[in-house]
Amino acid sequence: MKTGAKIKLEGMVQGVGFRPFIHRLSEKFALAGGVLNTASGVEIEVEGEEGKIQAFYQRLQKKLPPLAKITNRHITWMQPKGYKNFVIKESRKTQTRSVLVSPDISICNHCRKELWTHGNRRYLYPFINCTNCGPRFSIIENLPFDRPWTTMKKFKLCAVCKSEFSDINQRRYHSQPNACAICGPNVELVKNSRPDKKSSRGNKAIIETINLLKKGGIIAIKGLGGFHLSCDANNLAAIKELRKRKQRPFKPFALMAKDIKEVSKICKLSKLEKNLLCGHERPILLLKKKKTSPAIEAIAPQNNYLGVMLPYTALHYLLFSQQPTALNLLVMTSGNISDDPIEIDNSQAKENLKTICDYFLLHNRDIYNRLDDSIVQVINNKAVILRRSRGYTPLPFFMQKKMKNILSLGAELKNTICLSRDKFIFLSQYLGDLKTYSTFAFYKQTILRFIHLFAVSPKIIAYDYHPDYLSTQFAQSLKSKYNNLRLFPVQHHQAHIASVIAEHKIEKKVIGICFDGAGLGLDNKIWGGEFFTGTLNNLQRKAHLEYLPLPGADKAIEQPYRMAISYLYQVFREDIYKLGINFIKKHGIYNIGNIIKVIKTNPLLTSSAGRLFDAVSALLGICDIITYEAQAAIELQMLAEKSNTKQRYIFDITKREQNDPLVIKAKNVICQIVRDIEKGVPREEIARKFHNGLAEISLRVSDLLRRQTNTSTIVLAGGVFQNKLFSETLIKLLQKAEFKIYHNELVPPNDGAVSLGQLAIANE
Numbered sequence: 001m002k003t004g005a006k007i008k009l010e011g012m013v014q015g016v017g018f019r020p021f022i023h024r025l026s027e028k029f030a031l032a033g034g035v036l037n038t039a040s041g042v043e044i045e046v047e048g049e050e051g052k053i054q055a056f057y058q059r060l061q062k063k064l065p066p067l068a069k070i071t072n073r074h075i076t077w078m079q080p081k082g083y084k085n086f087v088i089k090e091s092r093k094t095q096t097r098s099v100l101v102s103p104d105i106s107i108c109n110h111c112r113k114e115l116w117t118h119g120n121r122r123y124l125y126p127f128i129n130c131t132n133c134g135p136r137f138s139i140i141e142n143l144p145f146d147r148p149w150t151t152m153k154k155f156k157l158c159a160v161c162k163s164e165f166s167d168i169n170q171r172r173y174h175s176q177p178n179a180c181a182i183c184g185p186n187v188e189l190v191k192n193s194r195p196d197k198k199s200s201r202g203n204k205a206i207i208e209t210i211n212l213l214k215k216g217g218i219i220a221i222k223g224l225g226g227f228h229l230s231c232d233a234n235n236l237a238a239i240k241e242l243r244k245r246k247q248r249p250f251k252p253f254a255l256m257a258k259d260i261k262e263v264s265k266i267c268k269l270s271k272l273e274k275n276l277l278c279g280h281e282r283p284i285l286l287l288k289k290k291k292t293s294p295a296i297e298a299i300a301p302q303n304n305y306l307g308v309m310l311p312y313t314a315l316h317y318l319l320f321s322q323q324p325t326a327l328n329l330l331v332m333t334s335g336n337i338s339d340d341p342i343e344i345d346n347s348q349a350k351e352n353l354k355t356i357c358d359y360f361l362l363h364n365r366d367i368y369n370r371l372d373d374s375i376v377q378v379i380n381n382k383a384v385i386l387r388r389s390r391g392y393t394p395l396p397f398f399m400q401k402k403m404k405n406i407l408s409l410g411a412e413l414k415n416t417i418c419l420s421r422d423k424f425i426f427l428s429q430y431l432g433d434l435k436t437y438s439t440f441a442f443y444k445q446t447i448l449r450f451i452h453l454f455a456v457s458p459k460i461i462a463y464d465y466h467p468d469y470l471s472t473q474f475a476q477s478l479k480s481k482y483n484n485l486r487l488f489p490v491q492h493h494q495a496h497i498a499s500v501i502a503e504h505k506i507e508k509k510v511i512g513i514c515f516d517g518a519g520l521g522l523d524n525k526i527w528g529g530e531f532f533t534g535t536l537n538n539l540q541r542k543a544h545l546e547y548l549p550l551p552g553a554d555k556a557i558e559q560p561y562r563m564a565i566s567y568l569y570q571v572f573r574e575d576i577y578k579l580g581i582n583f584i585k586k587h588g589i590y591n592i593g594n595i596i597k598v599i600k601t602n603p604l605l606t607s608s609a610g611r612l613f614d615a616v617s618a619l620l621g622i623c624d625i626i627t628y629e630a631q632a633a634i635e636l637q638m639l640a641e642k643s644n645t646k647q648r649y650i651f652d653i654t655k656r657e658q659n660d661p662l663v664i665k666a667k668n669v670i671c672q673i674v675r676d677i678e679k680g681v682p683r684e685e686i687a688r689k690f691h692n693g694l695a696e697i698s699l700r701v702s703d704l705l706r707r708q709t710n711t712s713t714i715v716l717a718g719g720v721f722q723n724k725l726f727s728e729t730l731i732k733l734l735q736k737a738e739f740k741i742y743h744n745e746l747v748p749p750n751d752g753a754v755s756l757g758q759l760a761i762a763n764e
């Protein structure tokens, strides 16, 4: 008996080779009908035998294309309309157009095989891709995802590529970026100096690049989402030269390894970590260093981890290909100057990176959407994204309920923005620190592009409670431009907690611990060591680290020794000068006296946990002045990881009035640290005892709050939770005490999560 059915699918089902997949599947089950992209997914009509339709429906779930994901499906039976065959229908003009875009995908195994096959049309072609791999978001100017709306529009398909594109039985059916050496983009190597302007193209350019790298050259290489600065990672002199030219003395460089074997030579690798490295997102993975050498030390100084990724484009694979002595490890750091966004444009890169690199390996496929490499670390046996960009953006969060139309603007550092409509939340890629002029321009551009691409007209603008953030000022400027916009300020640390609640779709009441750098509190003090209880629309502050002066505001963040003086002064007052620790000698009575003067007159107070890590780091002489964000805290963690002590320092808890929040005091801890330094206890041990102590007091406070609120669900958020040692120490304690623990995984624990949290709260 012939019958018909309409199947609606929601999820990641567009731009991932989904319609050809449906087409082929329908042929397998001898079904007629059609498939159509809709605003929320795809709609399929099929006609044929009922049993075959049932089987087709079941198979849909099982053998999806690698990038597809179905979050919701629904079938209704209906009278057959009399389809003769199966058709891929054009999206209806009147209908709200689809809003799902695939992220960029690393080259697939099929394409890699072709790359190395003599005689294949695409043998050694650097821009090889197919329906299952290659550039996506980075080249999309508009939707739907069709070639005229991508930066591939300037390359006219040759006859063979065109036939691949139109043939349903080919791997490149409807593959928008399809290309070959005859019709597609290509590479060019250009020297960075005036008199010698000769350049080479194609494979010759790649071979020359390899030889230059081998000789210690620094090359700016245009990739998928932006430029990298590259040199041979086994060449200490080249690494030192790159650090000097990039004015980046200590911040770790990312590495690209030839293959997983090379990674396992220098890093420890768990099974989960192997899978993450090889996954199609190809993030930079932070891995525990195994072997060290002077070159490796110079790549990540004072660090126990290396950020490593595998090649993700054909061009990368070609760079590692020259036999018999192939390169095995390349530095692949972001191609930018200081805090500017990474370069994406050939001529701008030539101008801006000319003081850093010797040569440029360029290509002529334009990058429309800038994407940094994403960064991931395994924390608590889970993949935690620390920077979310290439490979992940713009995959939406699929929510259970319909969302309001909201634009959230994030905070200031490591910023992102978020948009919601229907059941989707779209989170932007990592944008950077807004204080740089060009980053702020990139930020504004991304907001406009996201609004346009995902067809959202926001009714609510959520932003940080801090009036001085550029994002806050931007919110206010939007309000003055558009009527009917509702402004919705959100406290920074409530937003951090909300980001975890939104990510894990938690409906219950939670206890939230937010340990962070800094954010403005509701009492206009600088918060950052906070405990909340409640739900999304009612997060109440129940405990915090004791307030301490932040001497010199932003200066105190750049110069952690100032926070150490703040803590020492609070404990020892004028006796500070008599302390028998090296810190006092190092900074001198005069300098310390000046900072105490600031402390006495400075009304700015902070409860930031990040600043406490800074203070301890400086007190131990690890880091007095930072050259990159959180350097002092990171170096403290690295030292602490070298000790196994179970001992800990004891924090105190006090409370003023019945309804006041609990206050966690570090006075005792600072006293004990000073005594331990005087006694000559190794710094590793002191650093570890501090980590253990802060974890233990967090457990104690959580326990008190559990008794008050009757909830065991606990949420961890804020930049401090990027500290793997601290996170895992605390999580172990909480697990033992039978808490149910959630933390950020799909968004970073740092301020990259703030926009998501703001949006979740504004949606309530």
Ligand code: ZN
Binding pocket: 107, 108, 109, 110, 111, 112, 129, 130, 131, 132, 133, 134
């Ligand atoms: Zn492929």
Ligand code: ZN
Binding pocket: 157, 158, 159, 160, 161, 162, 179, 180, 181, 182, 183, 184
């Ligand atoms: Zn072609």
Ligand code: FE
Binding pocket: 492, 496, 516, 517, 518, 519, 718, 719, 750, 751
């Ligand atoms: Fe924050």
